[in-house]
Amino acid sequence: MAKTDAKKSGDGVYYNENAKKGNPWWFQIMVNGKRVTRRGFRTRTEAKKERDALSADLNRGQYIDPTKVTYGEYFADWLAGRDNIEASTREMYQSYFNKHISKHLGSIQLSKLSALDIKKFITHLRTKGINDEPGFEKGLGDESVKRIYSVVDASLNSAESFELITRNPTAKIPKGEKPKVEKKERQIWDNDSVKLVLASSKGTTRFWIAYFLAIMTGMRQGEILGLQWADVDFEKATIRVRRSLRKNKTEFKSVKNASSVRVISISPLTVGFLKEHRDIIEMEKKKLGRLYQDNDLVVCSSKGTPAYASKVLEKWYDICDKYKPAHEPRITYHDLRHQSASIMLNEREDIRVVSKRLGHSTVAQTLNTYSHLLPTGQETAVLSLDRAVGIDIE
Known part of the structure; x- marks a missing residue:
């Protein structure tokens, strides 16, 4: 004891x-x-x-008896007390509650919330999503269900830690019935397809440089949209990653973690296209004069304001639909980061170099994500077996 x-x-x-x-x-x-x-x-x-x-x-008479508080009331207090999460994460959690959690779990007393209530909620997400029309059978995807469930689970873990409930009801749900996401290999194109799409789409949108940088640097979408010219060193041919643009917002935030703050070497081709893009922006500045809002951004609107991620993705899909070969899948803008990793790994680049360029916290994270792209070494192993056995084919 x-x-x-x-x-x-x-x-x-x-x-x-x-x-x-x-x-x-x-x-x-x-x-x-x-x-x-x-x-x-x-x-x-x-x-x-x-x-x-x-x-x-x-003393103020504001104490709420845990045996009477609803899960919705508790969730609001729990989220308000989470001072270690980013504003975007808080907004996402609140959105989950407003769209999904509130209607099905919010009015249940926290102390009476059961594993069966959680299971019914999971089933609803899988079959109906946010739709409640009779016969509607199209629910949310596995990733969305898992994320929403994880938020509920985390809030109830906290309630258990503070002894507001004796036990988190999710602990009673069998492991096989809890939401999970099957790991899928990232969709990537072959090098010829990448070259074709980039060459064909150049000049069709001001955001082309954003797609090019994603492939050539492996930077995250927010990192590219938050990149400023002050962070580009043309003489040393490097980019310093130190900030990110909030999704569909006009404000910056710190990068994902300490390892995300990094210096990336860029190729002569990348330097050339960046200088070309900079010249275009300088022309726009002169044309608009005082109306131009100079944020020193590499990727921006024609007025200098930050680019919305949704708009950049929309233009990328237009490019995909128009220029990608028929045999290639439609990939997202974020997938271009994985395209960068696949090119480097297929070219037998050091996994430690790839990991550092991507801003992963550990090499193990890179291995876990891209192990299917690494050479297995079996090519030389089978030749060794041939030499050892040495039987001729008649």
């Missing part, structure tokens, strides 16, 4: 379970004659902060 130390002070009693790693601090407080426990704090200071907030709610 874990040894528990009580730390008494003028502001209450806090406990530290010495044998428990991670977040050992917790506290208890009396609410309407009942003892309420909150667990999962990394330090005593964090536990005190939560205890003070709970006490303040009690």
